[in-house]
Amino acid sequence: MPLKIDEVFKSxxxxxxxxxxxxxxxxIEKELTxxxxxxxxxxGKLISVLSILSLAGILFSIxxxxxxxxxxxxxxxxxxxxxxxxxxxxxxxxxxxxxKAGHAPLRNPSAASSIIRASLKGPNxxxxxxxxPNVRPKTDQLPRPSAGLSAKPTALDxxxxxxxxxxxxxxxxxxxxxxxxxxxxxxxDYVVFRIAFENTSTKTTNQLQIWEEFPDWxxxxxxxxxxxxxxxxxxxxxxxxxxxxxxxxxxxFVGPRASSPNKGYIEYRIQLTEAIRASELKRxxxxxx
Amino acid sequence: xxxxxxxxxxxxxxxxAQRELYEKYAGLLMAICLRYSSHEAEDILQMSxxxxxxxxxxxxxxxxxxxxxxxxxxxxxxxNYHKKNALKQAADIDDFHSELSxxxxxxxxxxxxxxxxxxxxxxxxxxxxxxxLYAIEGYKHTEIAEMLGITEGTSKSQVSRARKMIQEQLERxxxxxxxx
Numbered sequence: 001m002p003l004k005i006d007e008v009f010k011s012x013x014x015x016x017x018x019x020x021x022x023x024x025x026x027x028i029e030k031e032l033t034x035x036x037x038x039x040x041x042x043x044g045k046l047i048s049v050l051s052i053l054s055l056a057g058i059l060f061s062i063x064x065x066x067x068x069x070x071x072x073x074x075x076x077x078x079x080x081x082x083x084x085x086x087x088x089x090x091x092x093x094x095x096x097x098x099x100k101a102g103h104a105p106l107r108n109p110s111a112a113s114s115i116i117r118a119s120l121k122g123p124n125x126x127x128x129x130x131x132x133p134n135v136r137p138k139t140d141q142l143p144r145p146s147a148g149l150s151a152k153p154t155a156l157d158x159x160x161x162x163x164x165x166x167x168x169x170x171x172x173x174x175x176x177x178x179x180x181x182x183x184x185x186x187x188x189d190y191v192v193f194r195i196a197f198e199n200t201s202t203k204t205t206n207q208l209q210i211w212e213e214f215p216d217w218x219x220x221x222x223x224x225x226x227x228x229x230x231x232x233x234x235x236x237x238x239x240x241x242x243x244x245x246x247x248x249x250x251x252x253f254v255g256p257r258a259s260s261p262n263k264g265y266i267e268y269r270i271q272l273t274e275a276i277r278a279s280e281l282k283r284x285x286x287x288x289x
Numbered sequence: 290x291x292x293x294x295x296x297x298x299x300x301x302x303x304x305x306a307q308r309e310l311y312e313k314y315a316g317l318l319m320a321i322c323l324r325y326s327s328h329e330a331e332d333i334l335q336m337s338x339x340x341x342x343x344x345x346x347x348x349x350x351x352x353x354x355x356x357x358x359x360x361x362x363x364x365x366x367x368x369n370y371h372k373k374n375a376l377k378q379a380a381d382i383d384d385f386h387s388e389l390s391x392x393x394x395x396x397x398x399x400x401x402x403x404x405x406x407x408x409x410x411x412x413x414x415x416x417x418x419x420x421x422l423y424a425i426e427g428y429k430h431t432e433i434a435e436m437l438g439i440t441e442g443t444s445k446s447q448v449s450r451a452r453k454m455i456q457e458q459l460e461r462x463x464x465x466x467x468x469x
Contacts, residue, residue, distance in 0.1 A: 004389055005452050006424035008397050009405055013425050016402035017316030018323055024331055025311055028338045032307060 292354060300346045307342060314355070318362045320406075324421050325366035326373075327410045333369050337362040363426055367436055370418050393459040396466065408455050419444055420451035 290298070290309055298306020318337055322330035341358050348357055389397065400408075409417055418437065422428045423444070428436070433444040 004394060005397065005455060009409075010425050010427070012400075012402045012405055013320070013324065016320045016406070018319045019316050020319045020331055020334055024315070024335055024338075025308070027335050028311065028342075029304070029307075031335075031339045032302075032304075032342055 293350075296345060296348065296354065299342055310341075311338060314358055317355070318358065320402075321359060321362045322366060323406060324409055324425065325363075325418060326369065326414075327406075329369060333362070333366050336369070337365045340365060359426075363422070364436075367418065367422075370414060371437075373414070389456065389459070392463040392467075393456060396459050396463040408458050411458065412451055412454055416447050416451035416454065419447040420455075423448045424452075 290306070295306045295310050295313070299310055315334070315338075319330060319334050322333040322337070326333060337358075340361050344361070348354065397405075409421065412420065419433055422433045422436070423430065430441045430444040430448075433439075434441045437444070439447075
């Protein structure tokens with residue numbers, strides 16, 4: 001049963017408002033421009049499907065024209081020297097000669113069908129993702145010293161790949177960017193990675209989610225929801241003896257991944273180097289024990 | 290612009306409508322975010338608005354719109370709390386039933402909302418979240434238990450402890466007032 005203290009808090013806090021800082025709206029606006037609204041997305045998909053279909057239709061017609069044999073062409077009996085080809089099927093026949101219309105008949109129909117295949121295949125999976133606009137960074141993406149252990153700042157993504165090796169088990173939808181940190185990792189530090197995920201089939205990024213699959217040495221803060229930000233930070237606290245960091249990313253994958261054996265998630269396995277494991281971690285063990 | 294027009298505009302992705310919705314509710318939602326985490330309030334607000342705009346087509350006009358967006362904000366704040374805190378079941382349940390003394394009640398009634406907010410901010414995360422959900426948002430202990438992944442008893446215990454801590458702070462303030 002609510003007590004007096006609850007009632008006072010409720011009545012006063014319900015009416016309380018506080019204006020946020022000016023930058024918030026700009027950050028929201030930027031996120032909104034990255035993510036189309038539901039009706040916009042629906043129309044966008046419909047339009048892209050229709051345009052692919054119409055393109056395929058046009059190309060198919062061109063192939064039909066190109067593969068027509070001479071016996072299907074009619075010769076003007078009044079002027080047999082005229083070599084203007086005409087299509088024999090009236091429902092397909094253009095009203096002007098092809099040469100006059102500026103189109104040479106296709107000599108190699110397979111070339112056109114490869115164009116169709118290319119257009120139906122969708123975006124190139126190896127394509128580099130568009131860089132994310134510089135939205136206001138969230139507080140939880142910023143480095144924080146770990147409590148009680150090493151108070152060194154968090155390693156942020158930037159350089160020095162020599163410290164760590166990374167590998168992924170993903171094939172068609174691998175992370176677009178895994179940058180490594182320029183920091184001597186120590187026990188108690190947070191490893192922070194900036195990873196860009198992109199669903200290459202739908203060109204969306206909001207279906208992915210960092211999925212909890214951590215051994216006990218991982219900090220709970222690694223549980224992050226990707227949300228709408230294609231560039232995302234994940235962090236893991238290194239503990240003594242740790243040599244591997246694993247993140248699994250679960251998503252609503254479509255396209256080639258649907259038939260792959262590890263359907264449903266991509267695994268990122270980051271191997272810490274021997275040197276860090278053996279010397280740095282041990283050397284920085286808390287002295288208070 | 291009427292609220293229904295604003296909502297329809299947001300469904301269709303009209304920037305002016307989105308801005309208007311933000312202007313209308315940012316202050317209210319910011320106050321909620323501050324109650325859950327003062328130093329991450331703006332992050333929570335930003336995430337909440339992105340969720341609101343992304344899901345506004347799901348609002349069917351049943352019930353109050355303000356209630357709907359408040360709920361989204363509270364849920365976002367709770368999700369944020371989950372991310373930051375490994376929730377542990379508190380084994381001890383000590384229901385603390387104590388009414389305020391006259392001096393404490395008087396101090397409390399004279400305090401402004403921003404001063405009360407400071408009292409809430411001073412609480413540890415788990416007490417702050419459960420107290421907000423129960424005392425201010427009006428959730429039941431069973432609902433809070435489900436939201437936070439704790440037992441009903443733990444929820445009761447945490448609200449009770451939050452009250453006790455607030456009461457101790459009120460006592461200190463009233464003592465200071467007396468001394469002055």
